[in-house]
Structures are given as structure tokens and as C-alpha cells.
Amino acid sequence: MALDNNELGASGETTRVPSRSVSDHELIEKVRHGDxxxxxxxxxxxxxxxxxxxxxxxNDYEEAVDLAQETFVRxxxxxxxxxxxxxxxxxxxxxxxxxxxxxxRKRKRRSILSLxxxxxxxxxxxxxxxxxxxxxxxxSDLVEDEKSRTIAKAIATLPPKYRIPIILRDVxxxxxxxxxxxMRLGLGTTKSRISRGRGLLKxxxxxxxxxx
Amino acid sequence: MKDQEEQISRLxxxxxxxxxxxxxxxxxxxxxxxxxxxSSGGRPLIWLAAKFALPxxxxxxxxxxxxxxQEGDINAEMVPPVGxxxxxxxxxDAVSPPVLDVAATNDSTPRNAAPTSDRNGLQVDQxxxxxxxxxxxxxxxxxxxxxxxxxxxxxxxSKPPIGGSVSPASVLSMIGIVSNCSPSGCLATEVREGxxxxxxGIQTGDLITALDGRPVxxxxxxxxxxxxxxxxxxxxxxxxxxIARR
Numbered sequence: 001m002a003l004d005n006n007e008l009g010a011s012g013e014t015t016r017v018p019s020r021s022v023s024d025h026e027l028i029e030k031v032r033h034g035d036x037x038x039x040x041x042x043x044x045x046x047x048x049x050x051x052x053x054x055x056x057x058x059n060d061y062e063e064a065v066d067l068a069q070e071t072f073v074r075x076x077x078x079x080x081x082x083x084x085x086x087x088x089x090x091x092x093x094x095x096x097x098x099x100x101x102x103x104x105r106k107r108k109r110r111s112i113l114s115l116x117x118x119x120x121x122x123x124x125x126x127x128x129x130x131x132x133x134x135x136x137x138x139x140s141d142l143v144e145d146e147k148s149r150t151i152a153k154a155i156a157t158l159p160p161k162y163r164i165p166i167i168l169r170d171v172x173x174x175x176x177x178x179x180x181x182x183m184r185l186g187l188g189t190t191k192s193r194i195s196r197g198r199g200l201l202k203x204x205x206x207x208x209x210x211x212x
Numbered sequence: 213m214k215d216q217e218e219q220i221s222r223l224x225x226x227x228x229x230x231x232x233x234x235x236x237x238x239x240x241x242x243x244x245x246x247x248x249x250x251s252s253g254g255r256p257l258i259w260l261a262a263k264f265a266l267p268x269x270x271x272x273x274x275x276x277x278x279x280x281x282q283e284g285d286i287n288a289e290m291v292p293p294v295g296x297x298x299x300x301x302x303x304x305d306a307v308s309p310p311v312l313d314v315a316a317t318n319d320s321t322p323r324n325a326a327p328t329s330d331r332n333g334l335q336v337d338q339x340x341x342x343x344x345x346x347x348x349x350x351x352x353x354x355x356x357x358x359x360x361x362x363x364x365x366x367x368x369x370s371k372p373p374i375g376g377s378v379s380p381a382s383v384l385s386m387i388g389i390v391s392n393c394s395p396s397g398c399l400a401t402e403v404r405e406g407x408x409x410x411x412x413g414i415q416t417g418d419l420i421t422a423l424d425g426r427p428v429x430x431x432x433x434x435x436x437x438x439x440x441x442x443x444x445x446x447x448x449x450x451x452x453x454x455i456a457r458r
Contacts, residue, residue, distance in 0.1 A: 040237060047232040055230045065233060072240045073247060151223055170224040198220040209219050 024088035031079050043072055050096050056167045057100045059156035071096045090182045097164055104160060147208055154204040162197030169194050380428045389414060395429050397421040412455035419445040
């Protein structure tokens with residue numbers, strides 16, 4: 001079943017970080033020596049993948065952007081503590097994951113506090129973010145939007161221990177090894193979780209599977 | 213099974229990726245700058261003052277105000293020395309209102325249910341249970357909030373005990389008015405003959421609204437005050453009656 005990166009991004013769009021002439025580690029070193037433009041380059045490389053990752057995790061665009069910005073702030077202030085033993089991408093995704101999990105916990109606390117139902121959970125009101133498009137929608141676009149919303153909502157309802165590896169693997173196109181390193185899990189456990197997560201999604205996306 | 217997983221994987225991968233909004237990097241740099249200011253303690257001095265000093269000053273002012281206002285309410289003025297040189301009863305009557313001293317209202321203290329007579333022959337009702345001990349000084353109709361007999365102070369700086377209040381009915385009773393008090397005032401239901409109130413012209417049916425400028429309500433009166441004049445409403449007309457001295 002092993003999906004390699006080339007199979008991802010069926011729509012032709014991908015959020016994977018493109019390879020650059022200057023490596024991430026070289027940029028980090030420049031930032032450590034006070035080169036602010038190098039940090040700008042890091043942001044340019046990772047702002048879209050991190051925002052997309054957080055958006056798929058939280059299913060809330062505004063929150064995803066806030067946490068993506070917070071991720072870069074944390075990277076900046078902890079840049080001296082970063083060790084090049086790990087790939088930088090693993091490092092930054094781990095920070096983003098931790099922030100996302102913290103946000104989920106906050107949401108859970110808020111939903112517990114909202115005993116009267118004054119505050120509905122975000123999952124209940126989740127709306128798929130779509131970039132503005134002034135063109136009139138064709139029927140096929142409407143169907144596609146509904147499908148996207150359903151898939152996004154299904155992902156957002158997965159338990160975090162399945163949600164993170166699924167997003168990293170199937171949305172971000174990270175390798176199993178990367179996902180295992182990022183989650184500090186064994187390769188077997190990581191594959192098992194991804195498989196289990198897909199199994200949970202299968203039940204929720206049965207309608208779209210029959211048509212694919 | 214694997215085919216189904218691959219279908220799921222393709223469905224997820226087909227989601228349109230979202231991108232960071234315009235101005236994303238600028239926002240990050242702004243947050244970094246804010247973080248630098250916080251970590252270096254570089255917040256403006258005025259911000260620190262607003263956060264720490266101003267609330268502290270306000271708290272101190274509030275505390276000082278409360279202490280001063282409490283002192284002002286309960287602090288009895290020093291009573292002039294009377295001691296051995298105090299006038300005889302007849303002489304006293306000619307000079308000042310009678311001294312009324314109501315026994316302490318203490319649950320452990322036996323109380324006389326019947327009205328007591330002072331040495332001037334004026335009947336004084338016992339104040340209601342729970343009311344404050346009160347006394348009138350010999351020189352005016354000053355009411356002390358606590359169980360202080362001004363005759364025993366001998367001019368010392370002793371202060372009455374702090375706390376408690378006097379019911380308006382008790383005060384009015386001391387000058388010969390039997391009344392029913394409500395939030396709008398005390399209605400005189402009887403004015404005893406030969407008392408200060410009768411001498412001042414207070415009549416049954418008068419609604420007493422203030423004692424020496426202090427509004428009279430059903431609630432207690434705190435602090436020391438003098439009954440120099442009584443404000444009342446009679447037949448719809450508001451008037452002030454002076455009862456200061458004979």
C-alpha cells in the first residue's frame with residue numbers, strides 16, 4: 001500500500017516544501033548570526049505547509065493562521081536550542097502539532113464550561129474554508145465543495161493520535177519515517193495508526209468511496 | 213482493504229490546500245518584536261505604572277477613605293468635664309436638657325420592661341432590643357452611639373467603643389416622642405407632656421424626617437450627633453423645630 005510522495009496531490013496542488021539551493025540548516029545558521037532575511041526565507045518556505053497542516057487539524061482557518069504565526073515566533077526564539085540532528089521540517093511540524101493539541105485541549109475545556117450551550121463547539125459549526133472566487137459555481141463545483149467539507153469535517157473528528165499522522169502523511173505528503181520521527185513513535189506504530197485512521201474515515205466517507 | 217485505504221488517501225490528498233494570508237510574515241515579525249520587548253523588560257514605564265502602581269494607589273486611597281470615614285462616623289467628641297462641679301438638678305434643668313442615660317442593651321443584662329424615670333421625672337422608654345446604648349450629654353442634646361456616659365468621662369480623651377447604631381425611635385423616645393419609623397420617616401404617635409418634644413411644639417401626627425439635618429429612616433443612626441433641630445412634615449408642610457436648649 002505504500003504510497004510514495006509522487007502519488008499525492010491528485011489535484012495537482014501540493015503543500016510540500018520544495019527543495020531549495022540553500023538548505024534549512026544553512027538558513028538556521030544565518031538566522032543565528034542575525035540574518036533576518038534568512039528567517040524570512042524560512043517563513044516563505046513553511047508558512048503555507050504549516051498553515052495547511054494546522055487548518056486540516058483544526059478545521060478553522062483563522063485559528064490555523066494564528067497558530068502558524070505562533071509556530072514561527074516559537075521557532076525564532078528557540079532557534080539557538082534547535083539541533084540539526086533532526087530535519088528542520090520535522091522540528092517545525094512538531095511545534096505546530098504541539099500547539100494544535102494544546103488548542104484542542106482549550107476547546108475541550110471551553111465546551112465543558114459551556115453547560116448552557118451558549119458556546120457551541122467549533123466542530124459543530126465547522127465550515128470548510130474556501131478562497132474567494134467570484135465566478136458563478138457550476139454544479140460540479142458545488143458537489144466538489146460539499147465533498148471537501150465532508151472530508152475536512154471527517155478528518156477533524158478523528159482523535160488527535162490518528163489525525164496528526166493522517167494529515168502529515170496524506171495531506172502533507174510526509175514519509176512514514178518522517179511521521180514516525182515527528183511523533184516520536186516507532187515505524188510500525190505509525191503505520192498502524194495511519195491505517196487505523198483511514199479505517200475510521202472509511203466509515204464516514206463511504207458515499208464518496210463508492211463513487212471513486 | 214488496501215484499495216480502500218488508497219481511496220481514502222487519495223480523497224484526503226485531493227483536498228485543496230489553503231495558503232497563509234497576505235501579511236503573514238509581517239504579523240510574525242510584529243509578534244517577534246512584541247516578544248522581544250516583553251523578554252527584555254522593555255515595556256514603557258507608563259505601562260508598568262498603569263499595571264502596578266495605579267491599582268496600588270487606588271487601593272490605598274480607598275482604604276484611607278474608608279478608615280477616615282469610619283473614624284468620622286464613630287468618633288465621639290470629647291465631652292466637657294462635669295465631675296463634681298456639675299450643676300444641681302434644678303440648675304441643670306434651667307440650663308440644659310435633661311441627661312438621658314439608657315441602660316446597656318445587652319442580652320446578658322436584665323432589663324426593666326417598664327419605662328424608667330430619670331431624675332428629672334421624664335419617662336424614658338427602653339430602646340428596642342439590639343439597639344445601641346445612647347446617652348445625652350449635659351450641655352446639649354448630643355447623642356453618643358455607644359454606652360458612654362458623658363458624665364463619667366471627666367474630660368478625658370476616652371472614645372466610645374466603635375460600632376453599632378441607634379434606632380431613630382430610641383432617640384425620639386428620649387425626648388418624649390413615641391413613634392413608628394419607616395423608610396420615609398418617623399410618625400409621632402404620641403408626644404408626652406412635659407418633655408422636650410412637647411416643649412418644642414412637636415405634635416402627634418408629625419412626620420419627623422430629619423434630626424439635625426440627618427435623614428431619619430427605619431435604619432439606625434451611626435455616630436454622634438446633636439438634636440439641635442427636628443425637621444418634620446405637618447399637614448403636608450415641611451417645617452423645622454428647634455429644640456436645642458431651654
